[in-house]
Amino acid sequence: MVLSNVTVLICDDSILSRKKMKDFLKVCGVKEIFEAVDGQAAVDEYKDKKPTVVFMDIVMPKKDGIQAVKEIVEFDPEAKIVMASSVGTQSLLKDALKAGAKDFLQKPINDDSILQVLGRIL
Amino acid sequence: MFAQFFGNYLLNKQLVTPEQLITGIQAKNETRLKLGVLAISAGYMSAAQVEEIHERQMLEDKRIGDIAVELGYLTKEQLEELLDTQKVGYLLLGQALVDKGYLTNGQFEAAISDYKHQYQIDETESESFDDEKAEELIRSMCDFSSEDAMMYTKYLVLVMKNLIRFIGDDFTPLKPTRMYPLEIYKDVYQKINGSFTTDTNIVFESADSMLAFANRFSGEGLGATDGEYIDAAVCDFLNINNGLYTVNVSNEINMELRLTPPEVFDDIHDTKGSVMTFPVAYTFGTIYITLSE
Numbered sequence: 001m002v003l004s005n006v007t008v009l010i011c012d013d014s015i016l017s018r019k020k021m022k023d024f025l026k027v028c029g030v031k032e033i034f035e036a037v038d039g040q041a042a043v044d045e046y047k048d049k050k051p052t053v054v055f056m057d058i059v060m061p062k063k064d065g066i067q068a069v070k071e072i073v074e075f076d077p078e079a080k081i082v083m084a085s086s087v088g089t090q091s092l093l094k095d096a097l098k099a100g101a102k103d104f105l106q107k108p109i110n111d112d113s114i115l116q117v118l119g120r121i122l
Numbered sequence: 123m124f125a126q127f128f129g130n131y132l133l134n135k136q137l138v139t140p141e142q143l144i145t146g147i148q149a150k151n152e153t154r155l156k157l158g159v160l161a162i163s164a165g166y167m168s169a170a171q172v173e174e175i176h177e178r179q180m181l182e183d184k185r186i187g188d189i190a191v192e193l194g195y196l197t198k199e200q201l202e203e204l205l206d207t208q209k210v211g212y213l214l215l216g217q218a219l220v221d222k223g224y225l226t227n228g229q230f231e232a233a234i235s236d237y238k239h240q241y242q243i244d245e246t247e248s249e250s251f252d253d254e255k256a257e258e259l260i261r262s263m264c265d266f267s268s269e270d271a272m273m274y275t276k277y278l279v280l281v282m283k284n285l286i287r288f289i290g291d292d293f294t295p296l297k298p299t300r301m302y303p304l305e306i307y308k309d310v311y312q313k314i315n316g317s318f319t320t321d322t323n324i325v326f327e328s329a330d331s332m333l334a335f336a337n338r339f340s341g342e343g344l345g346a347t348d349g350e351y352i353d354a355a356v357c358d359f360l361n362i363n364n365g366l367y368t369v370n371v372s373n374e375i376n377m378e379l380r381l382t383p384p385e386v387f388d389d390i391h392d393t394k395g396s397v398m399t400f401p402v403a404y405t406f407g408t409i410y411i412t413l414s415e
Contacts, residue, residue, distance in 0.1 A: 089373075
């Protein structure tokens with residue numbers, strides 16, 4: 001999988017979760033990585049940077065991940081958004097898919113699962 | 123998880139002091155399981171027989187197992203079986219406490235047999251300790267008054283599993299209390315909302331214990347000045363634990379719960395209602411899991 005043209009937006013309120021994912025994606029050779037610390041920042045950053053892929057936490061301050069997905073998909077129906085959350089209940093997953101998310105990663109996230117999901121979605 | 127509860131039992135029976143227990147837990151990982159302890163635990167030999175063999179071993183250059191077979195205390199099959207026994211947490215802990223001189227073989231024999239009898243744990247179960255048994259042990263330690271006792275119990279069992287999984291097994295739960303800890307460095311907080319609502323907290327007494335916890339969770343080699351990452355690591359642990367809890371509850375009893383984003387406070391984030399504090403003594407310091415009832 002060639003990731004040198006891929007840009008990624010990581011939306012997570014945890015600086016540690018963002019760092020871990022960023023460290024791994026850098027090693028994988030993605031072109032550029034953007035970050036957002038809450039749902040509102042995620043929407044703003046998406047509109048500004050138009051990343052190839054978004055990793056979106058669900059439980060976040062200001063605006064939760066599912067609401068952010070709705071607003072991003074409204075702006076760009078083709079957006080490739082992967083939910084990345086510790087809360088993987090069926091009802092929340094359903095809500096996320098309905099909002100327009102394409103896939104889901106259960107936290108704690110291991111590196112292999114990031115590659116697998118990128119393989120599915122790109 | 124049996125080893126953690128066994129440590130708690132030894133404390134409650136005042137067979138060891140908390141300091142001795144922590145020393146024992148620290149030594150546990152470097153301890154080689156002695157055949158005598160295994161034989162006592164399996165019920166093949168008495169403490170007196172083990173002592174006798176130890177005395178003979180000083181006179182003869184033979185291995186303990188061979189002497190035991192010679193004396194007819196063990197069959198060859200039993201010896202094989204004992205040698206095959208893998209490192210079992212609670213036995214290692216018992217061995218470490220005996221090695222340090224905190225417990226005699228006789229005290230260990232009595233404690234392990236009483237403990238297994240009290241909680242109806244047989245040899246196979248202690249190795250594949252199931253959730254149901256853990257829930258029973260948690261219930262026996264806590265006095266949840268509300269109708270939601272089952273919800274709290276499931277929560278605490280999950281916390282213990284995740285502590286073992288993400289932080290390490292070198293801990294013992296201490297006696298739960300109805301008070302917040304006296305010394306507070308930081309309180310990491312997250313609310314669980316829905317038909318069952320509770321405030322969950324992990325409270326640290328010192329910067330050192332919080333740093334140690336954060337480093338074990340993150341594996342990042344954080345230093346004292348990495349405050350933001352230290353906070354985030356504990357938040358992530360709590361968030362993952364609580365997220366898994368909502369998934370379990372949704373799958374098992376079809377109840378949908380929600381989480382607020384985790385937050386860090388410099389003092390107790392006081393909440394309404396009574397509090398249940400569940401202290402967990404790690405070798406790097408004690409942490410406190412608190413739940414509002």
